[in-house]
Amino acid sequence: MKRRSFLTHALVAGSALTFGAGCIRKIEPAQTNERQADNPGNSPLSGASITEPARQIPILAETDVLVVGGGPAGVAAAIAASRAGAETYLVERYNHLGGLWTGGLVLPLLSTHAVDKNQQTKQVIHGLGGEMAKRLADMGMAIHEINPVVDPEAAKYVLDEMIRDAGVKMLYHTWGANVIMEGNELKGVFIESKSGRMAVLAKVVIDCTGDGDIFHWAGEQYDEMKYHIGLVHRLGNVDRIDKTKSGYVKMDIGGETPIQSVNWVNMHGEDNQDGVDMLNLSRLQMDYRRQVWENVQKIRQTPGHEEVFLLDTASQLGVRMSRIVDAEYKLTLEDTMTFRNFDDVIGISGAWTTMLYKGKKVRKRERPYWQIPLRSLIPKKTENLLVAGRCFSFERELVEDTRIIGTCLITGHGAGAAAGLAVRERQAVRNLDISKLRKLLVEQNVWLG
Amino acid sequence: MVRLGEIFKRLRFRQVSALLALLLALPLGWKELTGFYAWLSPFILLNSIFGLKSVVFLNLAGLVVLVFVIVKKRWFCRKLCPVGLACDWASSFNSGKKNRIKKIPSIGKWLAIFSLAGAILGFPVFAVLDPTAIFNGFFGAFSHSSSLVVIISLAGFPVLLLIHLFVPGIWCTKLCPLGGLQDEVYRIKEFMVTQMKGDRKTASVSFGGRRLFLASGFGLVSGLFIPKLLKGETKPYFRPPGSVPKKYFDFLCVRCGSCIKTCPSSILIHHKDAEDAVSWMIPEISFEKGYCLEDCNLCSQVCPSGAITLFDTEAKGMLKIGLAEILPQNCLLTQNKECDRCKVACKYNAIKIDIHGPYDALPVINHDKCNGCGACFVICPAEAVRMKHLSSEL
Structure with missing residues (x-):
């Protein structure tokens, strides 16, 4: 190959390559400054503490x-x-x-x-x-x-x-x-x-x-x-619901249990809840009991559901x-x-x-x-x-x-x-x-x- | 040593290459490389560059081949092309009638010039005829249930072989746009070399001419008008993440099927819309079987034509496929059932369960964060999620 033709080849090839390499595109992530705000928590602890004396335990x-x-x-x-x-x-x-x-x-x-x-x-x-x-x-x-x-x-x-x-x-x-x-x-x-x-x-x-x-x-x-925490309850007298009553609307009364007149009602509850934080559990317990009660009252006020009553709420919160x-x-x-x-x-x-x-x-x-x-x-x-x-x-x-x-x-x-x-x-x-x-x-x- | 040399001599480059192409095309697990031969094709490369006016990293492979093609006449055909090998093999059954094709003009180079001229305006007309795309399309079509479109995709390669049983050698020498392009590129180089030497007397090649002018002119015109003519009322469909806008996508895609084959969730299928023939065989996302994985960019890695732009998996959150939408009437939460599958499935934290009370909750989708990957649609046990097309698609 002659020198000139070699140079020509090199020139053509080179220009093709530089054209290619010059404008490479790829989608890359944008730099985000978004920061997850840390959950401030609701610890009421003052930071003060006290020493428990050592003692003999039986x-x-x-x-x-x-x-x-x-x-x-x-x-x-x-x-x-x-x-x-x-x-x-x-x-x-x-x-x-x-x-x-x-x-x-x-x-x-x-x-x-x-x-x-x-x-x-x-x-x-x-x-x-x-x-x-x-x-x-x-x-x-x-x-x-x-x-x-x-x-x-x-x-x-x-x-x-x-x-x-x-x-x-x-x-x-x-x-x-x-x-x-x-x-x-x-x-x-x-x-x-x-x-x-x-x-x-x-x-x-x-x-x-x-x-x-x-x-x-x-x-x-x-x-x-941290996950959903709920409070389950049971309804009694669900077999006495009168569907023929005027103004009857189908309400959510949960799922059946082996006792015909009793249903259990699940609660999904709030997400992202700390299940080992006693103060949080106390708050949820109070809130949920009120909400369960109000929900049952709403059902009882619906025509046909007058006999339904709140049988019990669970003895413990549903920490999932x-x-x-x-x-x-x-x-x-x-x-x-x-x-x-x-x-x-x-x-x-x-x-x-x-x-x-x-x-x-x-x-x-x-x-x-x-x-x-x-x-x-x-x-x-x-x-x-x-x-x-x-x-x-x-x-x-x-x-x-x-x-x-x-x-x-x-x-x-x-x-x-x-x-x-x-x-x-x-x-x-x-x-x-x-x-x-x-x-x-x-x-x-x-x-x- | 002599033996080895003999073997090496007999070992034809193109046979080895075809074997390699076959291995890469078969579903053996080399997902990133399944479309590699399409990357080597200078025809797809130039269509992509002309169409998009930019290149991606793997295009360098095609550029290297282009350099070889400039230096050596039809280098790709002689050394690499698996389709060429197969066509020659099919022709060998009927070698007596080779003179038949002498009368046929070589259409390939006009197809190539026509395509490239069209590509400048976003419509590489005959890019789908690239042999590597046909070859890949054949293997890509195996991965899914049959439909007319899949059969067309599957048929390309066997039809080529079949033609050669009757008219030997017709594809490579006369029809193949990749072959035509190589001829043309080589001719241009020869022309330039003789020009540079200033030796006009020995110049046996010329550049330009009425035909070239007409072909490129028609290509440009078709690039301008054909897309508009073909665009009727078409239904929108979900395209892979990182896809170029639909008006370019339909034409830029060479239908090689590599993305369909490589998709680990098998959610890419051949698009078939009876009223939208222009986008037949294009990869479409169907959320029936799965969703678009958050840590995958295989389709963009294998796409040789740039129709799916290479993207970083980290960037996936902003590459929107569509948008998810909650249908409250179906959602289990409205029936006081326990469910948060969509929220858990969402890898982009786009779904929040809005709780107004323990018996009044509903998932809410943040459409800024949702990229339409379909995970929530797939997991939803109650068909309470619908995938919506982007407003730019409608």
């Missing part, structure tokens, strides 16, 4: 397993541990078991079913959850086969009976107040009641407080989620989420959508909401069942502690499926069985022989896939 008991919180998770945990042969104490702050399921009037046992690998809908909640559902159904105190709605008083009775039969030592009207630690080792829990402050020492403690009070005191890492522990494994949305198998599976749970997964819609009736590993119940740092109920370890995207009764029953059962086995084998829960745990769970009728 030890109520030295036990194998201590379960704090008597909601669905706590009841399942206590019964499972006791049936596995461990001496078990159960601490509950109110006068009934079942927590939000019964006293909180969140009556549907979600989600008992999900889709298996052959696209067939099947029951996944077995074990203690299945036992409770069956006993209630046999009593005529549960309606619907899938996601049954139960009668709260019947459920309280059944749970009491099951706890009694299992030989669990029940501590009602008692509040877990603080942890007893030796380094990273959890030795027990201080409890508070009308009898004053006491200590219960235990080989394994199961945190079923829902808000994760125990792991919070133990200094674990966790995610704090608060703390989520960072455990050895954090369950992901991916896990629940792909039939992810875990060696240390402690149970399988169902699903009740439509979800987005990888940009696609997965309808609730297409949702696969999902396994829960023991590791998602074991906090990273503290020894002798298990977490069950809505505060076990999962991604926030999963919250609708993890905070509900069925999942609480499953995690509770798994944690209780693991604690019972750890005591029997004299091992740390972290080092449990997984095959033995699996055998025990299967013996206790848990379905592991």
Whole structure:
């Protein structure tokens, strides 16, 4: 190639390239100065404080397993541990078991079913959850086969009976107040009641407080989620509504319960609420009770609804989420959508909401069942502690499926069985022989896939 | 060593290239590269540059090819073109009738000039005839259920092969606008080189001429008028984020189907509107199966024609596809049911649940933040969300 022709080529090529490189376009984000205004909060604390004098605390008991919180998770945990042969104490702050399921009037046992690998809908909640559902159904105190709605008083009775039969030592009207630690080792829990402050020492403690009070005191890492808080109530005499009366308008009177004349009415409530802020809870309680009352009055004033009355409001606020522990494994949305198998599976749970997964819609009736590993119940740092109920370890995207009764029953059962086995084998829960745990769970009728 | 050399000699560049093109086109997971061969086409490149008067980063690949094409005659055809290889192969079944095509004038270069002239005014008429686009369109059409439009998209490549069974060699030598463009570019370069040398006597090539003038003139005129003639009453449709305005989009898009193939949520489908033939086969967003992912810009990465402008995923919030709208009469919250799926699904914090009381709540969409990704539409269990077209589309 001659020099001139080479130069010509180079010139043409060069000009083409510079033309190209000169005006590259790409859409890039604008610099935004928008800053999220921090929630100022409403802490009335003045900043002043006072020292509580040190004192001797009587030890109520030295036990194998201590379960704090008597909601669905706590009841399942206590019964499972006791049936596995461990001496078990159960601490509950109110006068009934079942927590939000019964006293909180969140009556549907979600989600008992999900889709298996052959696209067939099947029951996944077995074990203690299945036992409770069956006993209630046999009593005529549960309606619907899938996601049954139960009668709260019947459920309280059944749970009491099951706890009694299992030989669990029940501590009602008692509040877990603080942890007893030796380094990273959890030795027990201080409890508070009308009898004053006491200590219960235990080989394994199961945190079923829902808000994760125990792991919070133990200094674990966790995610704090603010979510909707509501107050559920029940209406009586809904069977006496006269639809033929002139001026009748259809009102929202909630969903049916096993008692024909009684409906339960859910409340979504305000979003972004702190569920562990006592002052916030006090405000919401007052506001909600007034709103429930006014709402029922509005219904009673509607022609045809004169006989309807407010039967009761829930004994506790419907705190949907608060703390989520960072455990050895954090369950992901991916896990629940792909039939992810875990060696240390402690149970399988169902699903009740439509979800987005990888940009696609997965309808609730297409949702696969999902396994829960023991590791998602074991906090990273503290020894002798298990977490069950809505505060076990999962991604926030999963919250609708993890905070509900069925999942609480499953995690509770798994944690209780693991604690019972750890005591029997004299091992740390972290080092449990997984095959033995699996055998025990299967013996206790848990379905592991 | 001699062996290796032999093998290397026998190893034809174009065969390897065609194999590579096939691998990239098949759904094997290289989503970012699925439209790479269309990027290499100087014809799409020039149409895009003339049409948009700007380039994107990947255009550099096409520019490099353009340089080779300027230096070596029909370099793309001889070294890279997978369609050319396939056409030659189809022709080999009927090699006896090669003389048939001698009488046919080479239309390709006029198609190319016509297109490029039209592109200057925003209407690259025959850009859809680019062989790489036809090749990609064939593979892109597999990803979805069939409709007439998908069949057309699917048919392009097989039809080319079929023609070659009867008239061997016709596409590459006579019809292909990419081939024609290469001839023309090479001719212009030869012309310039002889001009620069000042050696007018040996100049065997000339530049200009009545035909060129007519072709480019018609191209310009068509660029001006055809879009207006074809624009009837057309229904608006949702286009991928970062798309150029609709009036350019319809024409700039070469229908290669790369974006449709690459979309991870499979929400891009071939547009089909019986009354709007101009925008057939164009990527349209359908929110039936999913929504436009917040952390994805694959369609803009693979678009060779610049119809979808490359964008940063961080910028996605301001690239509006449409707008979501709440239909209160369907919303579960008006029935005192518990739901906040739309709010949770929204990745741009555009949805707030407006609570007036525990039994009086409704989601409210901030239309400044909403980019119409469709997540709320997809997740809504009660069909209480509607996707609305942008007012600029109507």
